[in-house]
Amino acid sequence: MLERKDIVEEIKVIVFSLVDEEYGVEVAQVRSIEKMQNITRVPRTPDFVIGVINLRGVVTPVIDLKTRFSLGQADYTESTRIIIVAVEDMEVGLIVDAANDVIDIPINSIEQPPAVVGGIKASYLRGVAKLDGRLLVMLNLDKVLSNEEIQAMSAMER
Structure with a gap:
């Protein structure tokens, strides 16, 4: 019989790639994964905001x-994907090189991120998971966009 201390808590994660690195985001925050599609540009937005898409009427x-x-x-x-995620009370599409896998990660395998990982500020990161000889950078979606950026993007939805 398993004792309570033997039970390892896990989180389910979508694994995606950017350049040559693997990243993860919790499945609970992912709404869908879409193929690339026509994106409508929006003037006067930050350079990382590519535009908007019409996704099932939204x-x-x-x-x-x-x-x-x-x-x-x-x-x-052909492998580029748009991962639709929930950030605060809105949905945002994240363009990634590929969405590779869905895996379970033991919470105790996630370590605090160093100050900078591959040029990415630590504030964007939840941590780094060590899995069978590979490192998976876990994103903190709530920090990928600032409050001002979220408000500006929220205005795009209307």
Whole structure:
């Protein structure tokens, strides 16, 4: 019989790639994963805000995570995906190179992030998970956008 201390808490995570790194975001925050589609530009937005898409009748702002994290120019391929996530009370699309997997991660395998990981500020990060010889950078979606940016994107939905 398992004792309470033997039970390891896990979180379910969507694994995606940007450049040559793997990142994760909790499944609970993901609404859907979409193929690239036509994005309508919106004037006077930050450079990482690519525009908006009409997703099943809902206007959804889309940001490019490579641009947001200063990881270089985005090249869209057949494997490029838009991960629709819930941030605060709105949905936002995140353009990623590929959405690779859904995995369970033991919470005790997630360590605090160093001050900067691959050029990404630690405030964007929840931590780094060590899994069978690979590192998975866990994003803190609530910090990827500032409150002002969330308010500006919320106005795009209307």
